[in-house]
Amino acid sequence: MSWYPVPLPDLTGRRYLVTGANAGLGFFTSARLVGAGAHVVLSGRSPERLEAAAAVIRERVDAGADRGELGGRVSTLVIDTASLDSVRAGVAALRGEPQLDGAVLNAGMVHTPGRRLESPDGNELVLATNVLGHFALLAGLFGAAGSGDELVPGSRRFADGARVITLGSLSTKLSTFRVEQLQLERGYDFWRAYAQSKIAGQSIGFELDRRLRGAGVPVASIVAHPGYAISGRTPTVPGVNEPSRGDRFADALQAAWAQGKHRGAEPVLHALTAAEVAGGEFWGPRGLVKGEPARQQPTRVSSDPAIGAKTWAFAELATATPFTLVG
Numbered sequence: 001m002s003w004y005p006v007p008l009p010d011l012t013g014r015r016y017l018v019t020g021a022n023a024g025l026g027f028f029t030s031a032r033l034v035g036a037g038a039h040v041v042l043s044g045r046s047p048e049r050l051e052a053a054a055a056v057i058r059e060r061v062d063a064g065a066d067r068g069e070l071g072g073r074v075s076t077l078v079i080d081t082a083s084l085d086s087v088r089a090g091v092a093a094l095r096g097e098p099q100l101d102g103a104v105l106n107a108g109m110v111h112t113p114g115r116r117l118e119s120p121d122g123n124e125l126v127l128a129t130n131v132l133g134h135f136a137l138l139a140g141l142f143g144a145a146g147s148g149d150e151l152v153p154g155s156r157r158f159a160d161g162a163r164v165i166t167l168g169s170l171s172t173k174l175s176t177f178r179v180e181q182l183q184l185e186r187g188y189d190f191w192r193a194y195a196q197s198k199i200a201g202q203s204i205g206f207e208l209d210r211r212l213r214g215a216g217v218p219v220a221s222i223v224a225h226p227g228y229a230i231s232g233r234t235p236t237v238p239g240v241n242e243p244s245r246g247d248r249f250a251d252a253l254q255a256a257w258a259q260g261k262h263r264g265a266e267p268v269l270h271a272l273t274a275a276e277v278a279g280g281e282f283w284g285p286r287g288l289v290k291g292e293p294a295r296q297q298p299t300r301v302s303s304d305p306a307i308g309a310k311t312w313a314f315a316e317l318a319t320a321t322p323f324t325l326v327g
Contacts, residue, residue, distance in 0.1 A: 014038045014101040015038065015101050016100060016272070017102075018040055019079060019103075020044055024231070025167070031060060035061070038101075041094075051076060055239075077093055081107045082128045088140060091140030100162055103137075105138075106268075112190040123183065127182055127197050127318075130197035132319050134201070139321045143156050158219045163271070165271050166201050175196060179307065179310045204311055211325050212279065216327035220280075221279055222278075224283040225283075234261045258289065259290035267284050267294075271293070283295060
């Protein structure tokens with residue numbers, strides 16, 4: 001008997017933010033949440049692609065309603081995590097909205113450039129997109145008004161009991177990590193840029209949970225990874241996931257150790273919604289690269305409190321964003 005899909009609770013009345021929601025893991029995560037009754041704010045850098053993804057989800061909700069199934073709402077918000085100005089504009093837009101019951105920090109560059117590029121703010125582009133933009137986003141959602149401002153008590157945009165899910169990666173097991181080299185000003189290569197960004201993201205995700213507990217903030221931070229999830233093993237969704245015939249063939253050859261992105265989203269969904277999940281945990285496929293959600297052991301470097309504190313301090317400096325949690 002197949003484990004997929006993992007049942008979700010009734011999420012009617014819940015509100016979630018998913019970054020990078022117009023395709024891949026972000027899309028399938030969002031679609032499942034809306035299908036369980038939630039209101040999901042899809043965020044990404046392209047308004048056109050966000051609207052295309054939202055249209056597909058709305059069509060699914062309408063079809064489900066005809067069968068008597070739950071169906072939530074979907075809205076869109078442009079946030080380019082490579083740009084701190086875009087992130088702060090997104091935070092400002094969310095300040096006038098109801099509080100969030102969770103956020104999935106999914107946006108990121110997987111196909112990294114062959115040479116070092118910089119974001120509009122002067123940070124290495126992969127690091128800015130995958131890590132620093134999300135750090136600034138969280139700072140804003142927990143109360144920071146913007147560059148150089150302190151946190152404002154009472155302005156938290158997360159409801160009590162909310163969860164923040166950071167997207168981890170198997171690549172964290174395959175690379176070394178040094179906080180002082182995160183900008184990769186020397187020795188850049190595309191693999192190192194990706195792997196170091198994922199280690200940094202996981203490190204901040206675990207550090208966030210330690211700081212939430214220390215400040216007495218009733219929000220949990222969890223890290224979840226999708227295993228080896230690839231487009232060619234993923235159902236075709238017009239306008240969202242349309243792998244070529246060649247990609248389908250090539251990815252079919254990896255079927256023994258790969259799964260589609262629709263299945264890769266399941267550990268993320270479980271971490272976000274399951275009652276058994278606690279802050280500070282690491283979730284992924286039971287078979288490491290594929291399978292049903294299961295608790296796992298993160299790499300030592302990404303869960304080390306000393307490294308987490310250093311990575312946090314680095315992110316504060318790189319984004320010019322003080323981030324001290326207020327209970």
